[in-house]
Amino acid sequence: xxxxxVDPGLTRCGVAVVDGQGGRRAGxxxxxxxxxxxxxxxxxxxxxxxxxxVALLDEHRPDVVAVERVFAQHNVRSxxxxxxxxxxxxxxASQVGLAVATHTPSEVKxxxxxxxxxxxxxxxxxxxxxLGLAAAPRPADAADAVALALCQLWRxxxxxxxxxxxxxxxxxxxxxxxxxxxxSRRASP
Amino acid sequence: xxxxxVDPGLTRCGVAVVDGQGGRRAGxxxxxxxxxxxxxxxxxxxxxxxxxxVALLDEHRPDVVAVERVFAQHNVRSxxxxxxxxxxxxxxASQVGLAVATHTPSEVKxxxxxxxxxxxxxxxxxxxxxLGLAAAPRPADAADAVALALCQLWRxxxxxxxxxxxxxxxxxxxxxxxxxxxxSRRASP
Numbered sequence: 001x002x003x004x005x006v007d008p009g010l011t012r013c014g015v016a017v018v019d020g021q022g023g024r025r026a027g028x029x030x031x032x033x034x035x036x037x038x039x040x041x042x043x044x045x046x047x048x049x050x051x052x053x054v055a056l057l058d059e060h061r062p063d064v065v066a067v068e069r070v071f072a073q074h075n076v077r078s079x080x081x082x083x084x085x086x087x088x089x090x091x092x093a094s095q096v097g098l099a100v101a102t103h104t105p106s107e108v109k110x111x112x113x114x115x116x117x118x119x120x121x122x123x124x125x126x127x128x129x130x131l132g133l134a135a136a137p138r139p140a141d142a143a144d145a146v147a148l149a150l151c152q153l154w155r156x157x158x159x160x161x162x163x164x165x166x167x168x169x170x171x172x173x174x175x176x177x178x179x180x181x182x183x184s185r186r187a188s189p
Numbered sequence: 190x191x192x193x194x195v196d197p198g199l200t201r202c203g204v205a206v207v208d209g210q211g212g213r214r215a216g217x218x219x220x221x222x223x224x225x226x227x228x229x230x231x232x233x234x235x236x237x238x239x240x241x242x243v244a245l246l247d248e249h250r251p252d253v254v255a256v257e258r259v260f261a262q263h264n265v266r267s268x269x270x271x272x273x274x275x276x277x278x279x280x281x282a283s284q285v286g287l288a289v290a291t292h293t294p295s296e297v298k299x300x301x302x303x304x305x306x307x308x309x310x311x312x313x314x315x316x317x318x319x320l321g322l323a324a325a326p327r328p329a330d331a332a333d334a335v336a337l338a339l340c341q342l343w344r345x346x347x348x349x350x351x352x353x354x355x356x357x358x359x360x361x362x363x364x365x366x367x368x369x370x371x372x373s374r375r376a377s378p
Contacts, residue, residue, distance in 0.1 A: 043283035050280055070269060080259060083269050084276030091239055091277050094232035102231075 002029070004062040005149030006053070006089045007141050008070065010045050010081035011038055013089070014141030015053070017060045018131075018149035026130055026153060029060060031137035031146055042081065046088045053092040065093035066152035068144070069102040101156045103148060111151035123147050191218070193251040194338030195242070195278045196330050197259065199234055199270035200227055202278070203330030204242070206249045207320075207338035215319055215342060218249060220326035220335055231270065235277050242281040254282035255341035257333070258291040290345045292337060300340035312336050 007014035013036075017029035034052040036045035057065075067090055070083045093100045106116035113126045120143075124136030127146050136143045196203035202225075206218040223241040225234035246254075256279055259272045282289045295305035302315045309332075313325030316335050325332045 041283070041289065043279035043289035046276055046280045047283045050284075080272050083272035084279070087235055087273030087276035088280050090232035090273070091235045091280070094230070094236045095239075100230065100232035 001064070001153060002060065002062045003149040003152045004053075004056060004060065004065045004093075005145040005147070005152060006065065006067045006086075007144040007148060008067060008082050008086035008089055009141065010036060010042070010049070010078075010085045012139070012141045013049055013052075013085055014139075014143075014145035015056055016137070016142060016145035016149050017056070017062060018146060018153065020153040024130060024154075026150055028131045028133065028137070028146065030056070031142040033139060033141050042084065045081075046084055049085050050088040050092050053089050054096075057092065057096055057098070062098065064099050064101060064152060064156070065089070066101045066103060066148050066156065068108070068148055069104045071104075101152055103151050103155070107155065108144075108147050108151040111154050112147045190253070190342060191249065191251045192338040192341045193242075193245060193249065193254045193282075194334040194336070194341060195254065195256045195275075196333040196337060197256060197271050197275035197278055198330065199225060199231070199238070199267075199274045201328070201330045202238055202241075202274055203328075203332070203334035204245055205326070205331060205334035205338050206245070206251060207335060207342065209342040213319060213343075215339055217320045217322065217326070217335065219245070220331040222328060222330050231273065234270075235273060238274050239277040239281050242278050243285075246281065246285055246287070251287065253288050253290060253341060253345070254278070255290045255292060255337050255345065256282075257297070257337055258293045260293075290341055292340050292344070296344065297333075297336050297340040300343050301336045 001020040003018050003020070005016045005018065013034040015034060016031040019027040019029055021027055034049055036048045067086050070079060070086050090100045109118040109123055110116040112118075112130070113122050115122070120140060124143050127143055127150065128134065128136045130150060131146070137146055190209040192207050192209070194205045194207065202223040204223060205220040208216040208218055210216055223238055225237045256275050259268060259275050279289045298307040298312055299305040301319070302311050304311070309329060313332050316332055316339065317323065317325045319339060320335070326335055
């Protein structure tokens with residue numbers, strides 16, 4: 001089972017690909033951050049995030065995508081951008097027929113450390129130990145995305161199987177729609 | 190100048206295409222609502238909204254897209270879905286190189302009725318009068334999308350011109366990325 005974990009954000013979007021290898025062992029395939037320029041239009045920044053996730057899905061072929069659940073009680077300005085970023089990530093996954101799971105920050109911390117209120121250092125320590133790394137991936141957004149992927153590996157398997165069949169069908173229909181829209185627009189004067 | 194106005198939402202997303210014909214006159218090309226099933230996965234619902242907007246852009250070829258600005262102070266649960274819906278609408282527009290403008294509800298009301306605190310009935314009355322219709326488009330989400338498009342026609346022209354040049358370039362690069370991702374995934378077992 002290969003999972004793409006995403007810690008959504010407009011300025012920094014953490015991304016990680018993790019392979020489950022049975023039990024508590026897991027292998028890190030990729031960890032990084034998609035950055036967009038805060039000076040750019042939001043719409044353009046969303047295109048950057050979406051295109052980066054499309055490219056990751058294409059390169060690493062995960063079986064499922066896990067996205068951190070966004071809450072509105074944080075910083076009001078940034079949460080809108082975070083929600084929109086999460087939206088285009090979920091869109092990208094569903095467009096290629098993948099199931100999307102969401103987990104709350106406390107679910108992620110509990111899955112990785114056993115404590116839903118663990119701090120970033122504890123999460124980073126456990127992420128490094130589970131993956132057999134000398135240190136947690138940097139920056140913190142990348143480590144959070146790894147933790148999210150691990151949470152999905154251990155908590156989300158049954159749920160994902162349940163949805164897999166329903167998620168396969170619309171793939172080709174959508175791809176056609178996108179191509180029609182893109183090609184006919186590009187051919188216009 | 191042709192505008193696609195969008196009143197974003199996950200359950201009901203109002204959409205309207207309006208042609209500016211100089212002065213306060215305008216012509217209605219299309220008004221409707223994109224609906225998604227509340228029982229479905231959010232990711233799948235976002236695919237429906239995105240695909241519907243792609244199809245509208247393809248059919249009606251607007252010059253600019255105007256989206257209502259989402260605020261976090263409303264219902265916390267629904268605002269996340271509304272923000273994600275707005276995100277995929279902005280994405281669809283920017284993916285085909287169109288500029289995206291946002292307007293607040295009070296800007297829209299002020300532009301259409303002269304009063305930023307006008308109620309829905311007043312907005313509907315003015316929308317019908319401006320478009321030369323016997324009554325405002327139904328349901329309310331469609332009428333809101335028309336009002337948003339009218340607001341963009343009268344307030345947003347200069348801003349859109351400024352961004353038009355910058356918005357043309359990434360079109361082909363993105364379309365290639367999407368096609369690569371879609372086609373290589375579809376070819377996999």
